[in-house]
Amino acid sequence: SMKLQYTEEKLIQLFPQSFYQQPRVLAPKRQDVLTVTPWLAPIVWEGTFNSEILDSAYKPLNLTIGVTAFAIGKYTRFAGHFLESAEKHFMRGYRVNYYIFTDNPEAIPDVQLQPGRRLVIVPMKKYSSWQEISMRRMEAINKHIAERSHQEVDYLFCLDIDMVFHNAWGPETLGDIVAAIHPGYFNVPRSQFPYERRSSSAAYIPDGEGDFYYGGAVFGGLVKKVYEFTKTCHMTILADKANGIMAAYQEESHLNRHFLSHKPSKLLSPEYIWDDRMPKPPEIHLIRFSTVDKNYKVIRD
Amino acid sequence: RQDVLVLTPWLAPIVWEGTFNRDILNAQYKQKNSVTGVVTFAVKKYWLFFISQGFMSSANKYFLAGHQVNFYVFTDNPEQISHLHMAPENHLFVIPLQNLSRWQDISMSCMDIISRYIRSRFRYEVDYLYSIDIAVQLFEHIGVEIIDTLVGTISSWQYAARRESKSYETRNESQAAIPEGEGDFYYTASFYGGSVAEVYKLTRACSKGLMEDREKGIEARWHDESHLNKYLLYHKPTRLLSPEYCWDEEL
Numbered sequence: 001s002m003k004l005q006y007t008e009e010k011l012i013q014l015f016p017q018s019f020y021q022q023p024r025v026l027a028p029k030r031q032d033v034l035t036v037t038p039w040l041a042p043i044v045w046e047g048t049f050n051s052e053i054l055d056s057a058y059k060p061l062n063l064t065i066g067v068t069a070f071a072i073g074k075y076t077r078f079a080g081h082f083l084e085s086a087e088k089h090f091m092r093g094y095r096v097n098y099y100i101f102t103d104n105p106e107a108i109p110d111v112q113l114q115p116g117r118r119l120v121i122v123p124m125k126k127y128s129s130w131q132e133i134s135m136r137r138m139e140a141i142n143k144h145i146a147e148r149s150h151q152e153v154d155y156l157f158c159l160d161i162d163m164v165f166h167n168a169w170g171p172e173t174l175g176d177i178v179a180a181i182h183p184g185y186f187n188v189p190r191s192q193f194p195y196e197r198r199s200s201s202a203a204y205i206p207d208g209e210g211d212f213y214y215g216g217a218v219f220g221g222l223v224k225k226v227y228e229f230t231k232t233c234h235m236t237i238l239a240d241k242a243n244g245i246m247a248a249y250q251e252e253s254h255l256n257r258h259f260l261s262h263k264p265s266k267l268l269s270p271e272y273i274w275d276d277r278m279p280k281p282p283e284i285h286l287i288r289f290s291t292v293d294k295n296y297k298v299i300r301d
Numbered sequence: 302r303q304d305v306l307v308l309t310p311w312l313a314p315i316v317w318e319g320t321f322n323r324d325i326l327n328a329q330y331k332q333k334n335s336v337t338g339v340v341t342f343a344v345k346k347y348w349l350f351f352i353s354q355g356f357m358s359s360a361n362k363y364f365l366a367g368h369q370v371n372f373y374v375f376t377d378n379p380e381q382i383s384h385l386h387m388a389p390e391n392h393l394f395v396i397p398l399q400n401l402s403r404w405q406d407i408s409m410s411c412m413d414i415i416s417r418y419i420r421s422r423f424r425y426e427v428d429y430l431y432s433i434d435i436a437v438q439l440f441e442h443i444g445v446e447i448i449d450t451l452v453g454t455i456s457s458w459q460y461a462a463r464r465e466s467k468s469y470e471t472r473n474e475s476q477a478a479i480p481e482g483e484g485d486f487y488y489t490a491s492f493y494g495g496s497v498a499e500v501y502k503l504t505r506a507c508s509k510g511l512m513e514d515r516e517k518g519i520e521a522r523w524h525d526e527s528h529l530n531k532y533l534l535y536h537k538p539t540r541l542l543s544p545e546y547c548w549d550e551e552l
Binding site for chain 2: 014015016017019020022023024025026027028029031035036038039040041042044048049050053054057172263266
């Protein structure tokens, strides 16, 4: 594998003077949800962070945030709304590169972008089945980082394209290794997580183990870290292939296996990975990014 | 923990009992193969010798048990610091203060001493460095959860206070001055640390501020602690320790 030259990891150096409400030790903002994992990674919910403080530290760093999204086959129809809504809500005021992986570049609409933001079309082969397409994402992202994006971005988010931004997604999401809690499983015991349960799979997680169920639609982090874990996930996917097995939820199962042993440094609450078919519970104050309702039979054919 | 703030507005965790699993953290720390250093000062009064015994035996037994720790004890009484039987992975380095030309001014120059030694020595020997007051003895409760890039401890005296009544230095003439309407928490100088690079920057900045104040004939209200608070306001810690970590017996 290639030895890559990475841009320097930027640590928050300086928080300029700013005025904001004093944080109170005895007054937690969210008492209804877990906001720190047992390994002391923050779980980002509305109310836990102050955007002004974070912007004041991150904006001067002149970061570029990358986004990968796969628009293969009929999924090209989602690209327009994805990009338009991202322009309204995703990392406003920051430099952003959208990397749209597609087998049909002409089908990607020409969306007007804010200054400092650009669209990069990445030609991608269309595999025969939707499962294969889904699982090849890890390999494609990994290769693309090596070939190009490691030089262009500091952080990279890998998002599903059949989704739309509804509210702000900002620097509170930046971290070394970032995973998002799946909206369908944030309130259930681990025995009910749809982990891969067959021991013959490289994504196997035994009963009694597991922290959270992470969604495959949202993950990211420092570009160097994303490179590392997409490689690992791709390897475990190939290992399964060689054994003639496919994990229950494709690369999402492998992601969950990986994040159990290599815990994320930051978690995003289901606000960042919502499913509009679900009723909104009281814990979800704000939906920032959620699925577009679709007919799976038509799309996946 | 629903009763206390466990995450700052800049998303740094505040470490309280009950918020973390030490086994997971130990496993993660082990993978990093890091060495952590602890700096402490045992000076002046003879009774400090006894405290230092309590400090060392407790720290040696409990602090980051199983991982390598280097203890650096600065003292004007090197003979009094008896050589404890150290755990196999730990090291004790007794550093006589007489070696330094200006050590008499101890309350002012802890920061200066630490920054000099980081530069000349510690940076080659440790990855993380913590300055811990010799009066701290509750090491049974202190583990790898404290290890992060820049760590401050919320003072047990001030944790419930409003900004205005906190002990920040307010006189503009001092380098430690914090303007009205600003301030997150009041941090104690008894326990702070982080990566050796970040601790170097912190101690350099504080000792510079202390020196500039000195030259103007001004002394910040709480000495190096005032300067520490100014620094941590504009260089926010990546992790905070709750007042549990530095509970003052007098409270």
